[in-house]
Amino acid sequence: MLEIFTFTHITMALLGVVAGLVFGAIPGMTATMAVAIFLPLTYAYDIQTSLFLLLGLYVGGISGGLIPAILINIPGTPASITTCFDGYPMARRGEGERALKLGITASLLGGLISLICLALFTPPLAALALKFSAVEKFLVILFALTIIAALSKGQMLVGVFMGFLGVLIALMGTFDDNNKLRMVPGFLSEPLIYGFSLLPVIIGLFALGQMFAEAETGMKKNVIDDSVMQNTIKFSFRDFKGQTVNVLRSALLGTFTGLLPGVGGSAASLLSYSQAKNFSKHPEKYGTGFPEAVIASETANNGMTGGAMIPLLSMGIPGDSTTAVLIGAFALQGMQIGPLFISQNPELWNAILWAMLLCNLYMFVVMFFPIKYISKIVYVPKQRLYPVIILACIIGAYAGNNGVAFDMWSLIIFGILGYVFDKLKLPTTPFLIGFILGGDLEKYFVDAIKGSSGRLSIFFTRGPICWVLWLFIILSIAYAVVSDRKDKRKAASQAQQ
Template sequence: MDFMQIVSPAFFILLVTGVLGGIVFGAIPGMTATMAVAVFLPVTYAFEIKEALALLIGLYVGGISGGLVPAILLNIPGTPSSITTTFDGYPMAQRGEGATALRIGVTASLFGGLVSFLILALFAPLLADVAIQFSYVEKFLLILFALTVIAALSKGSMLVGLTSGTLGILISLVGTYSISVGGNGKLRLVPSILAPILKNGFSLLPVLIGLFAIATMIREVETGMKNPSFDDVDLTKKARFDWRLWKEQIGNLIRSSFIGTFVGMLPGVGGSAASILSYSQAKNYSKKKDAMGTGEPTGLIASEAANNGLTGGALIPLLSLGIPGDSTTAVLIGAFTLQGVQVGPLFIGNHPETWKGILTALFFANLVMFVVMFFSIRGLAKIVRVPKYILYPIIVVMCVIGAYATNYGVMFDIWTLLVFGIIGYVGVKFGLEVPPFIIGFILGKSAETYFVKSLESYGTFAIFFTKSPIVVVLWGLILLSVVLSIRNSRRLRVKTKRR
């Protein structure tokens, strides 16, 4: 009876609309789940709270999931959290396994989404109490842990990878040390002549799609836009569902879903960190470490299970503390305020109907996402057969629109897109490694804020080692990750020499 009261036809129609709209947003380079929720937020004013949340949660799940399509087929992450999807998804598509990669990605997304749903439904208030044990210090170390993936991702020399990552961190810090994060509001790393232009620094999305989309297209133009694997190979012929793969990957799937949910529930750590962390752990524990980054399903599964695991995780602090877990739930909180519903530690007890509505929406959003995406894979995979002279102009237009929309219409973001497109193209020729660079860029700002705030709050470096047992565990994980990365790198070098 309760269930039937929640799932009214309007609820379900809005949910499906949201998922479809979200997938479209997520699949367009430069458009994100956050943007999708922000665009539809004012519309929700006209609905009941449960219906409004059905639409927005549908957009959230659809938006996060849709990002895998361009990441796999075009090497363009549809959303920041699908960066690591490109590492193995795109090489698979290049081998003519685009449809297989999409099926793996969509299935991993469903699994991650459902695990996070279960965790949210069963443990939300309890985990909120765990989340508040993570202060600035623990969050800094968690970001540092995620940054260790830079070492793991370096394809050539580890030194080049680390340099690229450091460069990414430095560029993320350009601009004002914002007072909105407790900074002093002063400019840094900006020559005074460029201060009016660079005062707000570079936004993530234009940098991301510049480095991936624009740079990739320039490279393709250079080689005559011909790629035999796209033009000649039937992408759907190997696209059967392989149960054996899932049997092998169950550990990776569960671990990645938990990492996604866990990172999601820590406010301020950021959605991209979830998939980055998950990818690095998948690499550390994989039996085929050397194959990661060359089209190995392990990496794809890790990335997609984690970024969908994030959805339920980010709702935990929102609904248990009134604190959004990521940028999308920060917009989602607007739906509650617009409807006059207070979210905080008493929300679940005070609004059981709305709580049930949210859980129902999250569960069905994942199912609808899976059905819609799984059964449209054959069609989606054909995108790569579209001649590039038709496809690329469309992508450029979408990238420019996406960049311009990042900060609601700032022309500088389009210049950023172009400049980082050129940097991505030229930099690679000079040895720049794009994945470590972008990971450094994504995590740099949070790392700085949490590092500085830790020191400001506690006044001693020792706090990074003595704050709590969590700190000790995190240092253990960081060291393990670094040691494994160095060992893998050496092993790979020896193998290459032997060859």
């Protein structure tokens, strides 16, 4: 124990968390970027010291994304997308500090529950992940796409259209199986050889799009008026009363989503948000500034941190982009991770668990108590704040994919699209969900078809896991259809009155 908690390790974990929070709180920067930038520095340290720093960056980066999501409606990281839906309306009501503290506490709970799963259930969870072929992964993503219908109450057809539009754009790029461009106009074939990157798309839709809308009305006022930042309702730990099931469900969904390679934090928070809404006693309050929704989103995206470490440490497969960068840390130390990693490196395995615990506690302390001062960012005038954010967005879009200049054009393109969607009252969220999941949806479909010699029946004959996933898909669609009809009948009755 004393060998793990040395002064150097404790200091490096604190440095990592603080630096990660800064990266997560600045739109355009991400936890992945933070880990990638600091990775070369770890060459000067041993693997344990390096992991304390890098895991601090990971936890801090994921958690920091809630700050701009709640205060200025711009997700600091892709995992904070759904936090905007209810966190920002709470801030508009004058409950910004309460929303932030709700999110920070939920992040801690999600991280701790995920850590317990990592420590206690790594062998069985890793064995379950090994059973997931391309068929199960395709069905999981198909199930996640049903979120589009669930989030489009009253506009289900429009939402489904926007979702498939997102999938269509996600298919642009080079198809791995035949190296021929697909879905790409001729003049874009060279710059779009790898398709649109996720980071500039998210920044454009949620950051530039909003700034274009703000520019239309002028920037003389603050991002949030002083009158709505009076902290009308203060945070209390009693806000979590009755949220035990929500917290556990969201944390486990985040952990399980992190367990599936490539799905990522954005899918974890979207899936958790959707299921919390489906099981909520007040689903109509979602999107209006409902504390329960903020808890679901932030618990899930931090729950993903432990889940994403499971396939990394047990199979050598990264659960998300950040853990993919962590492979570089092991490579710098000449270590190889895989099925025998834990049994051959028990001391390092214990160090990882303690480092995750320490970093989650650091995250809570560093964010929770001084959050009143962090929230002062909303008082910065728009004409001063937005140029800084735009610069950070451009840098983040350019650097996020190792300096691809076309990503800056992508940023502008999707910024304009975000503005147009808002003017036409088209929902942005279904489009983004489709874009995030579209590439993997195609990849796993093609892999499943190739593995079954072209038989579509493979999607129905893989066994119990496959059948359970189909049941979830059917129930989710049925709920969305019934809910949409109820909303339309309710709207019609209100119009007649």
